[in-house]
Amino acid sequence: MNRASQIMVIVVTIVLSNHSSLSAKECPKECIEDSPVCGSDGKIYMSRCEMEMKNCGMNLTATEWKNCGISKRLCPLICLQILDPVCGDDGKIYSNRCIMQKQNCGKEIRAVNMEKCENLQSRNARYIPSCPQVCIGPNKLVCGSDQRIYRNECVMKLKNCGKEIQAITMIECLKSNKCPRVCLSIQDPVCGSDGQIYLNECQLLRDNCGKGIRKVPMSRCSSKME
Numbered sequence: 333m334n335r336a337s338q339i340m341v342i343v344v345t346i347v348l349s350n351h352s353s354l355s356a357k358e359c360p361k362e363c364i365e366d367s368p369v370c371g372s373d374g375k376i377y378m379s380r381c382e383m384e385m386k387n388c389g390m391n392l393t394a395t396e397w398k399n400c401g402i403s404k405r406l407c408p409l410i411c412l413q414i415l416d417p418v419c420g421d422d423g424k425i426y427s428n429r430c431i432m433q434k435q436n437c438g439k440e441i442r443a444v445n446m447e448k449c450e451n452l453q454s455r456n457a458r459y460i461p462s463c464p465q466v467c468i469g470p471n472k473l474v475c476g477s478d479q480r481i482y483r484n485e486c487v488m489k490l491k492n493c494g495k496e497i498q499a500i501t502m503i504e505c506l507k508s509n510k511c512p513r514v515c516l517s518i519q520d521p522v523c524g525s526d527g528q529i530y531l532n533e534c535q536l537l538r539d540n541c542g543k544g545i546r547k548v549p550m551s552r553c554s555s556k557m558e
Contacts, residue, residue, distance in 0.1 A: 370395050372393045413512055421443075516534070524547065
């Protein structure tokens, strides 16, 4: 091999080495953000970072949501911790409509009659001891006869060991007051029928559990805003 050929090989090797190093540097190893995007491959990713990580070196870009088969973004970033259970047409019960959409980012999921989820859960029911020691099952929301909603039936029995708490239908549970225990500090002011302004609807429900206070037009609290 002559000198010119040797120089050419060295140059090509350096270029390829730099390209590999650059590609490796541009490919994230871990993603912590949560802001869904539609990739130019027609797939939905939980973030731009995840799209780049899963398609390292493929030069994908974020495109319009219609390219992923949906007309608009169906992925809420934040959901209030309001217990307002809904049944998805996938047969699962979710804490509220927002969480249903968040957990099914990009899918055309709809809320359907609660009876569909109740029937499906009763068919798939399995035996759980009255006082389980540990619960590792998936999230399958159930309502106890104490009117509380639990992550699944096992958790309900574990937390009420020795008590006569039984699972009741979610339909019965929905007839009771919805009183969230925890609310995020998201500024989305609402006016209550008591004439008070609350940081958001979740806090209105939490602070007035069982009192019959409901959300009304903000104009009803205009005097509080002056």
